Amino acid sequence: MNQDRLTCVELNQVRINDSFWNRYIHLVDEVILPFQWELINDRVEGAEKSYCIRNFRIAAGEEEGEHKGMVFQDTDVAKWLEAVAYSLAKKPNPELEKTADEAIDLIARAQCEDGYLNTYYTITGKPRWSDLQEGHELYTAGHMIEAAVAYYEATGKRKFLDVVSRFADYLWEVFGEEEGKIHGYPGHPEVELALVRLYRATGEKKYLELANYFVRNRGKRPCYFEGEECVQKKEYIFPEFADFDLDYMQAHQPIEEQKTAEGHAVRAVYLYSAMADLAGEYQDQRLLEQCDELWKNITQKRMYITGCIGSASFGERFTSDYDLPNDTNYSESCATIGLAMFSNRMFQITRDAKYMDVVERALYNTLLSGIALDGRHFFYVNPLEVVPQVAEHNPAMNHVKTTRQEWFGVACCPPNIARTLASISNYIYAVDEKENTLYSSLFISSELTASLGKQKVRLRLTADYPRSGELLYEVLSASGTEVTLAIRMPDYAEGFSVRVNGKEAEGKQKQGYLYLKQNWTMGDRITVSIGVPFRFVYCNPRVHENLGKIALMKGPQVYCLEEADNGSYLKSIAVSADTPVTEEYEASILNGTLCARFKGERIDYRQADDCLYGKNAPVYIEDTFTAIPYCEWNNRGKGEMVVWMREKRD
């Protein structure tokens, strides 16, 4: 394995200006962050109270009262601060920074003398670490650490970083294999990957070792959770946990024996992200291979075409290979983000484009389907098929919302989407400092300055992707030493050609990247042509739900049919896989979107009789259908939606 992982380009060195992504990224600064700050301060009329900031004031001794909200309510401000950090990194905003500083001051005041930081346990006085399975203390710690590292990297200010470092120092004293320490680990992974980030930001090796301890100790027999007093006494914070198996929290077997993705999907991919981090840091080839095996299990057997994961609502979890129901699935937005995190880490270690293919699928589809075009409404659950009348009356779909909600009681997904959008450039580019190589993985229009060896390269990528597969890289400045530009060749590309200054480029192809190595000079133009026509896609026939069906894609984007364009009874529609698809840019809908038009047939319900079972075949009529990107569904009111269409075989 490579000795060094790729690194991200610093956020302030990338300026995104992309026709497709701008609308989403702007939402973070303009809508989400201001709204969320009001929300966690309980100032949004009509919204469920958060109590998040109030809890900190109480913990700091500055206000009287009881803790309110979830045990992990602290993470709301942590996630807000993390997104704020990314925003500040890209664009100074003194007022926002002042607000953030004040929040950090409050957090610091709520920290205990010994470094412990958690308002729920501090206020309630419940024994710390008495319920690792459900208490979410380490999960909360993880989000605090991530936020602090991000804030330090964005502003250079150490205060928050010092707070979480003290906390992490305390954790180091409390947890570990040594006698006298607690031999447990978190029910919900998150602190592990956060500790790796903290190690990278501070250089303090024990944080890495603690992360390593948490991961390697997981699932050892006898299982730590089963011995917890609260579990023995069946005193559950979340009574529904009583029925959950250990695989729900990936504690069903020692970590090195886990070869299939099991349990709660968010927990799983957060854990696997940490495992990938550790594989890289410890140069552990075996762990890396295990990560790849888990990743393959997900992406070859347990992932939806839209890049979401988690087939079941109860447990928000993985189920079994090829079990991918389109209507009862949970497929949480956060799980998709976690899958992108895990995949990006694997790419940074291996340089293999297959991981970025999945990142792209996740980001272009389920990340964005989680957020409305107004930035004020969110999906946690991301079905691929909705019939509102059915979903609203069948308890098997109680978790499915037929319209995006304003902001949920458990606010995990909206801020997670926000922090991902705010740091999206971490997925666009990556740098191999030793090899002087810049990786261009996602085709999002942007300008960047990348430090490669002793020089800085300034580059502009102009794209209208995936609407068009024509990309233009322009070298804005370069100092004349050899630098490699590695351009991802997507797995779905139907044709991929590159010209440098008009001449066909010759480059090495490896693991899905085309490597172009030369002395670049200002004005060099690299034009890339990626074939991204609309295409109909089949599902592996082992997936029962999609048998006899096809889906429409363009590049990484999955398309869907909506009632708004096609009327109801969408599931009756049947289409030939070789039907021609025409592209039509519609400026008037969905703030402008590229629609697909194609012919097919559908059942004529005017001719359907009232009998429930009979000898009359339904009558089909020809019709023309309009598909829109899945990520934009449900922005025009409630209605049916379907991704997988029945294939008409001639």
Added chain:
Amino acid sequence: MNQDRLTCVELNQVRINDSFWNRYIHLVDEVILPFQWELINDRVEGAEKSYCIRNFRIAAGEEEGEHKGMVFQDTDVAKWLEAVAYSLAKKPNPELEKTADEAIDLIARAQCEDGYLNTYYTITGKPRWSDLQEGHELYTAGHMIEAAVAYYEATGKRKFLDVVSRFADYLWEVFGEEEGKIHGYPGHPEVELALVRLYRATGEKKYLELANYFVRNRGKRPCYFEGEECVQKKEYIFPEFADFDLDYMQAHQPIEEQKTAEGHAVRAVYLYSAMADLAGEYQDQRLLEQCDELWKNITQKRMYITGCIGSASFGERFTSDYDLPNDTNYSESCATIGLAMFSNRMFQITRDAKYMDVVERALYNTLLSGIALDGRHFFYVNPLEVVPQVAEHNPAMNHVKTTRQEWFGVACCPPNIARTLASISNYIYAVDEKENTLYSSLFISSELTASLGKQKVRLRLTADYPRSGELLYEVLSASGTEVTLAIRMPDYAEGFSVRVNGKEAEGKQKQGYLYLKQNWTMGDRITVSIGVPFRFVYCNPRVHENLGKIALMKGPQVYCLEEADNGSYLKSIAVSADTPVTEEYEASILNGTLCARFKGERIDYRQADDCLYGKNAPVYIEDTFTAIPYCEWNNRGKGEMVVWMREKRD
């Protein structure tokens, strides 16, 4: 409406000897009743303890101890006694009768001075009627009453009837509109239809009036249940009830406003059965029309092709029109039995064959799928599609069992199946005493003696139905006055012809019955020819789950594909609706069954690659498939099963 409802022929006047039904009916006497008696006496090794008889001994003061089991555990012995009664009615069994008498003696000793009878409330001392929503006191009372009426009718012994009459007299004092009485009604309907039976057996009008009160009071505003102290205090016997809406127990609106079948399916059809009873007794045309409207809502929009109902597991309930998922449905055996009860009552009032079409569908498919050919294993849940690997790992199918279970903790379905099988002749024949008409609805080989006016008619029906559509009725004796034989013309019949003594018969057709009126004499032979070829059936296209699919039926029987005959990946199979089907009687499987063979195509999984989403269409190969009756599925070990097959359209 007709002034008089049809009545059943007394059980001891019908002797069934049918190649198809014998095997199931024999199970009741030979396997189920002896086993259940051991079970409720806690003498079955390895089985969950019932405590049922023990609870009665404790309540009678003959043993020390606490009540154990469910609040409605008493119904186990009641259902056993009801089935015993039907068994004794058909065939004397002094030993069984002695055992039953002893059980009845015990029940009598457990009855309170004032007539109240319920071991749970008697033993625990909890206030009677304090939890009508969940306490199941009236539900339990209903099953006691049904058992007692059946036992009285079978044996002529009054003891048990007197016990429940005293109980009913007490109920009459406790419940009603008058001041000082409780204005409530049961959370789980059952006592209503039982009280009507008790009224018919005793002639005591107040039992009818009490049933009428319970039904008519249901759902009035403000809702009685919402005012119950236990509900106010959220002290639930079944905590999962906390989330249930009032429509779960059909209390969401006044009964006369209920036009769609809602909530828990068993409760619904038990309630509707009582409503039909009352419509008949009170000659209430409006109530009858409402019953028909509810019945049509079920059978035209909410019933599976196999005659089961209840699309959702959570709440074991109806969901919405045309929502009929084949794999996550609950479709409890008891609900199908209730649907047959409701339909039979509607037929008895209206003489309309459409109701018996549904009875036949329910009995030939889901009633029998509930019980294994060994009589020792049972399904509560009756899916139309099972992939074990999926069902065992997806929590949305936690309720689905991939093999029949020995006997469940809640023992509602097995004894309900037993009592239905033991009294199946109530569905085969019915008598219109005023019109001297004998209705022959189900084509099950049998001999009967029917009292019609002043004469008795003895008749033999010989059939091998639905394997063959040729029926023979022979008049064994008749006294020469005019009598009408009404033969049902099934709605699915492809051709229906009748000859009397070799001559084409002329008869009046009305509401699906052919009426043959004449002076019958010994030796008269009526031959009926019903066209029952295998046929492929379409589902109403408003049912999303079955779009593009067809099912195979023969007469009332639904056929299915099983892994045992066809290998795995059954859902990949596609068949043309006009493919010829050959009948093959297989003596070697399933104790001898009529199989269907037909050609079609399936995906060749050897040629399927590992990629989850791609451009390669699956490769289909031709194959020949074998279908068996749905009711016999899962008698050869665990495996895939599917009713609805993909239609191959050419």
